Amino acid sequence: MIIKSKLSIAVFCLAFSAVSAQVKDTLAEKMMIYQLPNGGWGKHMSDKKDVDYRKKIDPKLLKIIKANDNNLATIDNNATSREINGLIKAYGTTKNPAYLKSAEKGIEYLLSMQYENGGFPQYFPNTSVYRKQVTYNDNAMINVLTILYNISEGKEGFDAVNSQLKDKSKVALQKGIACVLKTQVQQKGKLSIWADQYNEVTLVPEKARAFEPMSLATGESVNIVKFLMMQPLTPEIEKSIRSAIQWFKESKIDGYTYNVSKESDKAVRTLSKKEGSAVWARFYDIPTNKPVFGDRDGSVKFNYEDVSEERRMGYSWYNESGTKLIENEFPKWLKRNKLMQ
Incomplete structure (x- = not known):
């Protein structure tokens, strides 16, 4: 009887965990939908206004995303850093693995865009006009470095990030700090x-x-x-x-x-x-x-x-x-x- 009871509790816990893992966060769901193939996010809706996740899904923007337009990916106006932070927070609340996976894809994008000198461009892979410059404007690079810092230190929910990304983030953070001091x-x-x-x-x-x-x-x-x-x-x-x-x-x-x-x-x-x-x-x-x-x-x-x-x-x-x-x-x-x- 005791064995059956313990077994029933274990089964219930597993079932509850499975259900909990599928809990959805409205904002996080929209963030995943707007994520570009390379892992980054754009800053504008189709009407050139900043993305507002409180609004309904924009069909015009979805067409652009489906067209695999990675040139829209940017760290300007809090883009990409805002989504990564939001997804990590949503994962902490819901334990939905999809949110963590999406955030990690975003982190991989950030790591891929860093220059060898430690700086980060405003856009990547778009290199037109000023978009390739190492950019502090609107806190673009500092937003990225703060994420790398939180990953490295396991703060603000980023302790959930996989160990491989943690190791890479530690290296990228130190390169970024060196660039800050140099500039x-x-x-x-x-x-x-x-x-x-x-x-x-x-x-x-x-x-x-x-x-x-x-x-x-x-x-x-x-x-x-x-x-x-x-x-x-x-x-x-x-x-x-x-x-x-x-x-x-x-x-x-x-x-x-x-x-x-x-x-x-x-x-x-x-x-x-x-x-x-x-x-x-x-x-x-x-x-x-x-x-x-x-x-x-x-x-x-x-x-x-x-x-x-x-x-x-x-x-x-x-x-x-x-x-x-x-x-x-x-x-x-x-x-x-x-x-x-």
């Missing part, structure tokens, strides 16, 4: 912060779209520093972080704030005075360290008011992200590593 821009022999994008061979900063001139990028650099703060302390990493923090301190614009509001479904961006507040321009000219602004026609301006209204309202030209980095993140990092100010 920190020097100004007159002094380390500053990072540019938006770099030549994939020479690792020299380059321009991208017409309104994205070759320049230092503050918002992306804040996240690069935060990523470096997650890594084991080395003399190179300490020097990199301290140098970037010093640059942010010296380059802030005191007494201003930057607000974004909406009027009639249009973004209204306003730079205004505010005592006790500070902002940084999105871009800084590398030789002069002056705020720089690119316009739709490819021209470069050094005065915000000279930028066309369409670009002033259509792009975020200032941010306040350096404040938290300097006042909160940096002191915590110093304390955690028992370092002096």
